[in-house]
Amino acid sequence: MGTEVAWHLACVRCDATYPGLDSRYRCDCSGTLDVIHDLSTCNLTREVLDARLASKAPLDRSGVWRFRELILPLPDEVLEGVAAARGEGSTQLYDASAVGREVGVEDLWLKHEGENPTGSFKDRGMTAAITVAKTLGMSAVACASTGNTSASMASYAAISGLDAIVFIPEGKIAFGKLSQALAYGAKTIQIEGDFDDAMALVQDVCASEGIYLVNSINPFRIEGQKAIGFEIMQDLDWQVPDWIVLPGGNLGNNTAISKGLLELLELGIIDRLPRLAVVQAAGANPLYTAWLGGEDVEPVKADTIATAIKIGNPVSWRKSMRGIEALHGVVTEVTDDQIMDAKALVDAAGIGAEPASCATVAGIHRLVGEGVIGSDERVVGILTGNVLKDPDVVVNYHAGELDGIESRRVNAPISARADLDEIRRIIRQ
Ligand SMILES: *Cc1c(COP(=O)(O)O)cnc(C)c1O
Ligand SMILES: [Zn+2]
Numbered sequence: 001m002g003t004e005v006a007w008h009l010a011c012v013r014c015d016a017t018y019p020g021l022d023s024r025y026r027c028d029c030s031g032t033l034d035v036i037h038d039l040s041t042c043n044l045t046r047e048v049l050d051a052r053l054a055s056k057a058p059l060d061r062s063g064v065w066r067f068r069e070l071i072l073p074l075p076d077e078v079l080e081g082v083a084a085a086r087g088e089g090s091t092q093l094y095d096a097s098a099v100g101r102e103v104g105v106e107d108l109w110l111k112h113e114g115e116n117p118t119g120s121f122k123d124r125g126m127t128a129a130i131t132v133a134k135t136l137g138m139s140a141v142a143c144a145s146t147g148n149t150s151a152s153m154a155s156y157a158a159i160s161g162l163d164a165i166v167f168i169p170e171g172k173i174a175f176g177k178l179s180q181a182l183a184y185g186a187k188t189i190q191i192e193g194d195f196d197d198a199m200a201l202v203q204d205v206c207a208s209e210g211i212y213l214v215n216s217i218n219p220f221r222i223e224g225q226k227a228i229g230f231e232i233m234q235d236l237d238w239q240v241p242d243w244i245v246l247p248g249g250n251l252g253n254n255t256a257i258s259k260g261l262l263e264l265l266e267l268g269i270i271d272r273l274p275r276l277a278v279v280q281a282a283g284a285n286p287l288y289t290a291w292l293g294g295e296d297v298e299p300v301k302a303d304t305i306a307t308a309i310k311i312g313n314p315v316s317w318r319k320s321m322r323g324i325e326a327l328h329g330v331v332t333e334v335t336d337d338q339i340m341d342a343k344a345l346v347d348a349a350g351i352g353a354e355p356a357s358c359a360t361v362a363g364i365h366r367l368v369g370e371g372v373i374g375s376d377e378r379v380v381g382i383l384t385g386n387v388l389k390d391p392d393v394v395v396n397y398h399a400g401e402l403d404g405i406e407s408r409r410v411n412a413p414i415s416a417r418a419d420l421d422e423i424r425r426i427i428r429q
Contacts, residue, residue, distance in 0.1 A: 063089015128224030147177025216252025226260025258323025279363030352387030
């Protein structure tokens with residue numbers, strides 16, 4: 001590998017730094033690592049980025065690698081050979097004013113990350129992490145996952161010819177996601193325990209077996225996920241919105257988006273920062289509790305219908321908190337009932353998303369009600385995963401069969417005899 005890279009790794013806790021291409025994810029002091037780019041040598045502009053939208057080159061067509069100078073600035077010739085790209089990103093930013101009117105903010109936009117190749121934003125971080133795994137010459141990758149990370153890793157590893165090992169919590173994974181891990185050929189190990197148990201185990205396994213870990217503790221996952229923020233800015237023709245709102249589980253995504261936007265500001269590609277709102281499920285709210293009390297994050301036992309954010313011990317909380325402060329952000333929480341209400345709204349608008357994604361819209365509703373978000377402000381909400389990821393929740397919601405959830409927008413299937421008069425009567429009702 002070439003040696004002159006314009007980035008290095010830095011500990012978030014102490015002053016230690018490490019080479020840019022290193023297969024470690026923690027400092028010797030056990031702090032997590034950041035990728036620090038030398039932006040003084042970066043001459044990226046809006047014009048260059050906009051020109052790439054019209055290009056046919058695979059790197060330009062990827063909504064991650066279009067921003068490669070800020071993700072993994074290897075020379076283009078090197079990156080063309082090694083990038084594990086499959087057209088990730090370039091997701092739709094929906095004008096969602098109809099949904100917005102229901103939650104009290106007219107100028108609402110929804111960035112649908114469920115439109116990525118494997119159906120969640122995880123593909124953006126995964127293309128970066130798998131590309132680094134290939135660059136480092138690794139032959140196997142692993143992750144602990146509530147589902148979407150494993151679905152994404154399994155696919156990106158398969159297209160790259162790497163072995164994939166997935167650790168999932170027992171019996172608590174949405175069916176769409178489990179199917180993907182199996183279908184794409186990952187060795188899938190169900191751990192007796194929850195996500196946090198699986199996460200602790202996979203770190204030990206990777207260290208002892210020389211397997212590359214691609215959870216969001218991996219700093220390159222964060223680099224790829226920054227592209228969500230970049231793309232939102234480009235979608236809006238570089239006009240910065242007032243707010244970006246997203247769900248928080250392991251807290252990699254909000255960490256990534258704030259890091260990326262700070263870099264765009266430093267380069268002068270944007271001229272101000274949006275504010276950031278991170279929404280947690282009330283049953284998995286360690287960041288919210290810490291943020292309210294101004295304290296360190298204390299692990300909780302997580303429980304929520306939104307399995308993608310059912311995480312009680314988020315690894316990236318320190319980086320996350322730093323980013324929230326830099327973007328003058330807020331943290332809030334919403335109940336499962338509010339999440340499912342918001343989901344029914346997003347789904348019925350024809351957009352559709354999995355439960356965790358809809359914490360975004362429930363959070364916007366709450367923050368507008370509290371006057372934190374102004375009803376005339378421009379808000380971009382991120383929908384993190386596809387509606388098909390968790391079909392059981394949808395069917396059970398519309399059957400009115402979800403424990404503790406009031407189904408207020410039921411659209412249940414109607415049974416009918418195969419008889420024209422009966423069908424007519426049903427249609428006219
Ligand atoms: C992973 C995931 C989240 C949580 O993102 P973090 O980076 O862990 O905070 C939210 N929604 C969906 C659909 C996810 O897959
Ligand atoms: Zn350190």
